[in-house]
Amino acid sequence: xxxxxxxxxxxxxxxxxxxxxxxxxxxxxxxxxxxxxxxxxxxxxxxxxxxxxxxxxxxxxxxxxxxxxxxxxxxxxxxxxxxxxxxxxxxxxxxxxxxxxxxxxxxxxxxxxxxxxxxxxxxxxxxxxxxxxxxxxxxxxxxxxxxxxxxxxxxxxxxxxxxxxxxxxxxxxxxxxxxxxxxxxxxxxxxxxxxxxxxxxxxxxxxxxxxxxxxxxxxxxxxxxxxxxxxxxxxxxxxxxxxxxxxxxxxxxxxxxxxxxxxxxxxxxxxxxxxxxxxxxxxxxxxxxxxxxxxxxxxxxxxxxxxxxxxxxxxxxxxxxxxxxxxxxxxxxxxxxxxxxxxxxxxxxxx
Amino acid sequence: xxxxxxxxxxxxxxxxxxxxxxxxxxxxxxxxxxxxxxxxxxxxxxxxxxxxxxxxxxxxxxxxxxxxxxxxxxxxxxxxxxxxxxxxxxxxxxxxxxxxxxxxxxxxxxxxxxxxxxxxxxxxxxxxxxxxxxxxxxxxxxxxxxxxxxxxxxxxxxxxxxxxxxxxxxxxxxxxxxxxxxxxxxxxxxxxxxxxxxxxxxxxxxxxxxxxxxxxxxxxxxxxxxxxxxxxxxxxxxxxxxxxxxxxxxxxxxxxxxxxxxxxxxxxxxxxxxxxxxxxxxxxxxxxxxxxxxxxxxxxxxxxxxxxxxxxxxxxxxxxxxxxxxxxxxxxxxxxxxxxxxxxxxxxxxx
Numbered sequence: 015x016x017x018x019x020x021x022x023x024x025x026x027x028x029x030x031x032x033x034x035x036x037x038x039x040x041x042x043x044x045x046x047x048x049x050x051x052x053x054x055x056x057x058x059x060x061x062x063x064x065x066x067x068x069x070x071x072x073x074x075x076x077x078x079x080x081x082x083x084x085x086x087x088x089x090x091x092x093x094x095x096x097x098x099x100x101x102x103x104x105x106x107x108x109x110x111x112x113x114x115x116x117x118x119x120x121x122x123x124x125x126x127x128x129x130x131x132x133x134x135x136x137x138x139x140x141x142x143x144x145x146x147x148x149x150x151x152x153x154x155x156x157x158x159x160x161x162x163x164x165x166x167x168x169x170x171x172x173x174x175x176x177x178x179x180x181x182x183x184x185x186x187x188x189x190x191x192x193x194x195x196x197x198x199x200x201x202x203x204x205x206x207x208x209x210x211x212x213x214x215x216x217x218x219x220x221x222x223x224x225x226x227x228x229x230x231x232x233x234x235x236x237x238x239x240x241x242x243x244x245x246x247x248x249x250x251x252x253x254x255x256x257x258x259x260x261x262x263x264x265x266x267x268x269x270x271x272x273x274x275x276x277x278x279x280x281x282x283x284x285x286x287x288x289x290x291x292x293x294x295x296x297x298x299x300x301x302x303x304x305x306x307x308x309x310x311x312x313x314x315x316x317x318x319x320x321x322x323x324x325x326x327x328x329x330x331x332x333x334x335x336x337x338x339x340x341x342x343x344x345x346x347x348x349x350x351x352x353x354x355x356x357x358x359x360x361x362x363x364x365x
Numbered sequence: 366x367x368x369x370x371x372x373x374x375x376x377x378x379x380x381x382x383x384x385x386x387x388x389x390x391x392x393x394x395x396x397x398x399x400x401x402x403x404x405x406x407x408x409x410x411x412x413x414x415x416x417x418x419x420x421x422x423x424x425x426x427x428x429x430x431x432x433x434x435x436x437x438x439x440x441x442x443x444x445x446x447x448x449x450x451x452x453x454x455x456x457x458x459x460x461x462x463x464x465x466x467x468x469x470x471x472x473x474x475x476x477x478x479x480x481x482x483x484x485x486x487x488x489x490x491x492x493x494x495x496x497x498x499x500x501x502x503x504x505x506x507x508x509x510x511x512x513x514x515x516x517x518x519x520x521x522x523x524x525x526x527x528x529x530x531x532x533x534x535x536x537x538x539x540x541x542x543x544x545x546x547x548x549x550x551x552x553x554x555x556x557x558x559x560x561x562x563x564x565x566x567x568x569x570x571x572x573x574x575x576x577x578x579x580x581x582x583x584x585x586x587x588x589x590x591x592x593x594x595x596x597x598x599x600x601x602x603x604x605x606x607x608x609x610x611x612x613x614x615x616x617x618x619x620x621x622x623x624x625x626x627x628x629x630x631x632x633x634x635x636x637x638x639x640x641x642x643x644x645x646x647x648x649x650x651x652x653x654x655x656x657x658x659x660x661x662x663x664x665x666x667x668x669x670x671x672x673x674x675x676x677x678x679x680x681x682x683x684x685x686x687x688x689x690x691x692x693x694x695x696x697x698x699x700x701x702x703x704x705x706x707x708x709x710x711x712x713x714x715x716x
Contacts, residue, residue: 044455045462046443046568050684051677092397092714100711104395109704111396118698119691217397218714325673325692326402333401340470340691341676347469353460360451363443363569 017163017246018291021170024269028297033062036349043352044360050348052322056300057345063297064271068350072182074121074339076332077172077263078105078112081255082131082147083192084156088230090195092218095147098191099130101331105189106136111329112187115336121185124176128165129255142168144255151199151234155251162250162258166291169262170269177270183342184267185275185302186284187332188256194307197283199231199252201309203240204286205316212309214279217328245290253287260284261291268295273342275335278305278328282313289317300342303327303334368514368597369642372521375620379648384413387700394703395711401699403673407651408696414648415622419701423533425472425690427683428523428614429456429463432606433482433498434543435507439581441546443569446498449542450481452682456540457487462680463538466687472536475527479516480606493519495606502550502585506602513601513609517642520613521620528621534693535618536626536653537635538683539607545658548634550582550603552660554591555637556667563660565630568679596641604638611635612642619646624693626686629656629679633664640668651693654678654685 036058041047048054060069080102086095104110105125116123127134131147144165148156157165173184190196194216201212209231213224238251249258261284267274268288276285276299288295301319304310305328314321322338355362387409392398399405411420431453437446455461456476467474478485482498495516499507508516524535541547545567552563560582564575589602600609612635618625619639627636627650639646652670655661656679665672673689706713 043462044452044460045680049568049678049680050462051679053676053678053688094712097712100709101395104704104709104711107704107709109395109702109709111394111401111699111703114698114702115695117702118695217400322676323674325404327400327404328402329396329400337404337692337695341688344466344469344688347465348462351460351465351468352462353455353458358451358455358458358460360455361445361448 018166021265021269022292025292025294027294028062029065030062032065032067033058035067036061039067040349042354044355044358053345053348056342057349060273060346063273069346070182071343071346073180074183074185075124075176075181076112076116076121076185076187076336077124077126078187078189078332079126079128079256079259080189081129083190083196083254084148084150085152085195085230086192087150088152090227090230091191091216093191095131095191098189099132099134101189102127102130102134102139103136106138110331111333112331112336115333119336119339121336121339126259128259142259148254151196151238151252152230153237155238156253157250159247159250162246162253165255165258166262166265169259170266173263173266174270177272183273183275184263185332185335185339186260186263186281187277187335188260188280188330190254190256193254193280195227195230196252196254196257197280198309199234200248200283201286201313202231202235203248203252204290205312207312212312214307214309245287249287257284261287264288265292265295268292268298273300274298275300275302275338277302277332277335278330279307279310280330282310285317286313302338369517372616372620373643376643376645378645379413380416381413383416383418384409386418387412390418391700393705395706395709404696404699407693408700411624411697414624420697421533422694422697424531425534425536426475426527426532427463427467427472427536427538427687428475428477429538429540429683430477430479430607430610431540432480434541434547434605435499435501436503436546436581437543438501439503441578441581442542442567444542446482446542449540450483450485452540453478453481453485453490454487457489461682462684463682463687466684470687470690472687472690477610479610493610499605502547502589502603503581504588506589507604508601510598510601513597513604516606516609517613517616520610521617524614524617525621528623534624534626535614536683536686536690537611537614537632538628538686539611539631539681541605541607544605544631546578546581547603547605547608548631549660550585551599551634552637552664553582553586554599554603555641556663558663563663565658565660596638600638608635612638615639616643616646619643619649624651625649626651626653626689628653628683628686629681630658630661631681633661636668637664653689
């Protein structure tokens with residue numbers, strides 16, 4: 015993928031020696047071996063990713079990217095398109111769920127206009143606008159290939175900028191009326207599964223609405239035949255501006271060897287694209303939660319990721335990613351701070 | 366239960382009008398109805414419990430109670446009994462997993478010596494000692510009935526003291542070599558299930574160790590025939606000092622109408638006892654996580670509780686409860702702080 019060559023060249027496999035060293039460190043802590051369960055594998059996985067036996071935690075940041083979707087004209091959402099811009103304004107004003115959760119967990123929030131139909135020019139909204147919403151994927155491509163590459167590059171640059179500014183873990187989220195349809199089309203194409211298996215209720219469709227969505231995704235896949243081994247082309251054909259920017263954020267984190275917390279179904283579509291572009295990027299991905307969207311489970315399974323939380327959340331915006339931030343912090347703190355049997359004078363059972 | 370009459374008289378059902386008002390409040394927030402999943406039911410449940418439509422959060426505190434078990438002489442643990450006192454010293458020094466997690470989530474930690482074999486006299490350890498470890502339940506009762514009542518009362522008083530000191534949510538945890546055997550016996554007696562169905566690996570038993578534990582629990586149930594409808598008597602016969610104190614903490618929270626975060630299997634045994642003593646106390650209980658101990662699932666099912674987390678943790682100490690604190694805080698913050706559709710100028714889909 016020539017367009018992203020220098021970025022992709024920096025994405026490598028995790029360091030298994032460092033993982034083993036972190037594992038060894040946990041094994042002499044004052045607790046039965048393995049008794050912290052997935053907190054231990056989470057921390058040792060981050061150690062292997064970063065190359066640090068005791069990774070620094072740093073600040074957490076949530077990047078929530080917004081974009082509009084031409085496919086919204088097909089009636090695939092319970093909400094009108096104007097809600098995308100209204101919700102970006104709500105993010106800027108601090109009243110949305112992701113604002114509350116980012117404050118609650120002490121994470122920085124970065125709101126990105128990746129291509130809302132009407133530009134949202136407000137304090138606290140970063141413009142990485144690629145256009146006034148994508149084309150209608152039911153009849154043609156979402157965006158030109160060069161635009162998809164530019165969006166990925168912009169997302170990667172944003173990630174690197176944050177990671178250079180004391181951020182140690184990045185969560186991703188999205189807003190965009192119609193974007194579960196785009197994500198369903200991407201998953202259908204990349205996982206080669208029938209649209210009926212990936213399409214869910216999104217923000218609240220009824221059965222007829224889901225049927226409409228399935229039919230629209232079928233048209234999108236017919237109008238934009240996937241070229242195997244061309245994930246960037248598939249992203250351009252079926253994706254969205256916010257999905258493309260988040261694909262870049264994921265790749266930027268992977269290139270900088272720092273963890274990225276996925277959120278719901280739409281971010282998992284971005285993760286699938288990122289993993290097709292750079293398979294080693296999966297080592298940087300943490301699945302924060304599982305939503306009820308059927309495609310989310312398929313995407314996480316394909317990525318080999320097991321979510322930390324399963325709280326029936328289906329809001330997006332990065333809300334699941336934010337809720338996982340304290341779990342990541344806790345896991346790294348345990349690896350760093352817990353006493354060893356020897357230090358604490360506690361008898362080890364010796365297994 | 367005359368011994369606890371005044372405490373139990375204060376435990377009542379949740380306020381369904383307040384739950385409905387909190388539910389209504391969520392339904393006009395800027396998000397699809399119900400899209401925050403279990404965070405919504407968690408927050409509305411706490412509203413109904415406290416009687417406040419927007420409950421105050423307050424500080425979080427974790428009470429970790431330690432006690433020794435006479436049954437340890439039967440070889441039911443992978444660790445020697447001395448580890449109980451050593452770990453209490455580790456709690457006092459700040460090096461155990463629960464210290465790290467309490468710091469990480471910003472919770473106060475209260476360490477209680479409820480009856481360790483050798484008294485642990487250290488700064489930061491609160492003595493509520495009932496005795497130098499319980500009797501061996503394989504041959505007779507753990508403690509006299511009056512002692513169980515005194516332990517429950519002491520735990521309830523501790524909870525009320527914390528809740529009067531700006532604490533809004535209490536997590537509970539325990540330490541006690543042999544205490545999964547006591548918890549297994551309690552669950553076997555209270556749920557009327559076979560010991561083989563409740564006994565697990567505890568801190569790390571092998572198959573032969575689990576068989577030994579099952580045999581010891583059978584002897585305990587034979588030596589201490591349960592009297593139906595006498596949960597306090599069952600607690601005295603098969604429990605532990607830390608389990609009895611935590612039963613009291615749960616009842617104290619319920620009486621004060623504040624939530625209590627359960628931890629692993631042993632705390633679920635305390636919760637079963639509390640629910641038998643005062644069925645309405647279940648409204649105060651939040652299941653923080655599910656451990657791999659088979660009895661934990663049975664106990665939570667019997668209590669009608671669904672855990673928030675399932676991270677394969679099996680350490681105890683209140684580690685799961687601590688990890689759930691940010692989730693509780695987040696749920697209450699969403700109910701409190703999110704903007705409504707009207708306030709934010711966002712179009713509602715009207716369902």
